[in-house]
Amino acid sequence: MIEAKTRAWWRATAALCLGSFLVFINLYVPQPLLPALKTTFEVSTLGVSLLMSAATLSLAFALLIFGPLSDAIGRETIMRVTLVAAGALSLLLAVAPNFETLLLLRLVQGFVLGGLPAVAIAWMGDEFDKPALLSAVGLYIGANSLGGISGRVVGGFAATLGGEAAAFLTVGTMTLLGCLLFWRLLPNSKAFVPKPFExxxxxxxxxxxxxxxxxxxxxxxxxxxxxxxxxxxxxxxxxxxxxxxxxxxxxxxxxxxxxxxxxxxxxxxxxxxxxxxxxxxxxxxxxxxxxxxxxxxxxxxxxxxxxxxxxxxxxxxxxxxxxxxxxxxxxxxxxxxxxxxxxxxxxxxxxxxxxxxxxxxxxxxxxxxxxxxxxxxxxxxxxxxxxxxxxxxxxx
Structure with missing residues (x-):
């Protein structure tokens, strides 16, 4: 088991905090853009708000899928693959030709964004001893809120400088670059024991x-x-x-x-x-x-x-x-x-x-x-x- 404040603990915790940050920066980037997107695509306030609702709905569903699935196939693969997919989908959002495509991509993105939140704390529970787990969870939750704030601030300023597409392009690029560091930092599990999905x-x-x-x-x-x-x-x-x-x-x-x-x-x-x-x-x-x-x-x-x-x-x-x-x-x-x-x-x-x-x-x-x-x-x-x-x- 990894003990608190050791080099292995800092490395794993940094990886999971980075992953959490990347998840929530992608989830919330459209929120300050809603008025501009409403005008661009000529939709109602309720219609444009679905860009947030669709993502959170599919994320909620994903939590029920990825958690039990990770017990059977492992947790690192789910976190790594879904983070890359989330970044790629943000790049696709930047070139969406119409609102319907934008909404569909957000629905899919919400689902893959559920991968890391569904399994990150379970990964910590497998690998960390109790004091290490308590310390890491606090930092992990802090990264959630920091990612949410950053997604909105970065998205808002990128849109001001280059339009709504620039916001998605910026966040997508940040995510894919961050994935390289996430993959490098996250250690392979040593305590995970696969269980059949029941x-x-x-x-x-x-x-x-x-x-x-x-x-x-x-x-x-x-x-x-x-x-x-x-x-x-x-x-x-x-x-x-x-x-x-x-x-x-x-x-x-x-x-x-x-x-x-x-x-x-x-x-x-x-x-x-x-x-x-x-x-x-x-x-x-x-x-x-x-x-x-x-x-x-x-x-x-x-x-x-x-x-x-x-x-x-x-x-x-x-x-x-x-x-x-x-x-x-x-x-x-x-x-x-x-x-x-x-x-x-x-x-x-x-x-x-x-x-x-x-x-x-x-x-x-x-x-x-x-x-x-x-x-x-x-x-x-x-x-x-x-x-x-x-x-x-x-x-x-």
Whole structure:
């Protein structure tokens, strides 16, 4: 087993963090481009938002496929091949002749982008001892958010300088060059033992998780919260691209720096949960997300940015604790329980446009805020239910 802070640990962790960065830079590069792509291809706001929804939907499906598949054929091959495919697809996105082709390529890209997230932590579990695993996972998750921020910022500035195609071309080239380093850094597995793929057992495990109320509640809470959080960012780009703001794609990319509030939220979540309890902090995170949404209704751009910063803190505070809740209360098959949380998480992202679009058509950004508050009210009551369960557990 690889021990923490050794040369082998640093090398493997650097490889997986790089891979994570490359996955999320590809996943989120179109988001600041949505207003420009809407104009270029003459589609509706809902239609162009499908570029994000299609990718997250197929990514959610891929998590269910690649995880069990990696148990049978190994994990390095899946990570290496899918990363190269993701970079190649970004290059194809740069030359897509029409919106239908662009959407189809994003659907396929989302699927291959699911390869590394589905198996990376399992690879760490095979190869690292427990202290090494805990240290590496924290860095890996940090690379997720850094990749998401970078994809939007790089994509926005590349589009400002050379058009939307330049954004996909830049990210695709970065990914393929990064793959060379990823392949070189990632060591071959030494502890992996292949297991035959047992579909029946996998389905029984998934069904068991869905029949467990405290797990299902966490799945729904995480999925609905992400539905609101990620799609708010899509619709805010349309608001800020229009008068009186009229921000270009490069400036729109910078609004995603507010994700850094989420980095702080996830960092302090553990300490807050130890002091106040996980479920109580989940509820607080949702209330903070509702507050931030209210702040974004104000007109000054700096207050809109402040509202998004507050949103990111509240969302990631809740998300970190909800995902940890699943690991804590899953009765066996914890890997599939955590994978199922991510499936709900990305399914929420993929259907959010269908929920918020009618509110956008009704009252633009004010309507989006109303639609957000309605679902966040639901997730807040779910958090209250988890808090009641938590109190009963603590009294035993």
């Amino acid at each position: 579909l029946r057992q996998a389905l029984r495990d998934l069904a068991g998780h869905l029949r467990t109320p405290v797990l299902l509640a966490a799945y729904v809470l995480g999925g609905l919260n992400f539905l609101i959080f990620i799609n708010q960012y899509s619709y805010i780009t349309f608001r800020l691209a229009a008068p009186p703001y009229q921000l270009a794609a490069g400036a729109l990319g910078l609004i995603f720096l507010t994700y850094l509030g989420g980095t702080f939220g996830s960092t302090v979540s553990g300490r807050l949960a130890q002091r106040f309890s996980p479920a109580r902090c989940m509820g607080a995170g949702i209330l903070i997300l509702m507050l931030g949404t209210g702040v974004t209704l104000l007109s000054p751009l700096w207050l809109v940015m402040l509202g998004l910063l507050i949103n990111a803190f509240g969302f990631f505070l809740c998300h970190s604790l909800a995902s940890g809740w699943v690991g804590r209360y899953a009765q066996g098959a914890r890997g599939s329980a955590s994978a199922l949380y991510l499936v709900f998480y990305y399914l929420g992202a993929s259907v959010g446009g269908f929920w918020l679009e009618p509110f956008w058509r009704w009252a633009q950004w004010s309507g989006v805020a109303v639609g957000s508050w309605l679902l966040l009210g639901v997730t807040f009551f779910i958090a209250l239910g988890l808090y009641r369960f938590e109190r009963r557990e603590n009294q035993r």
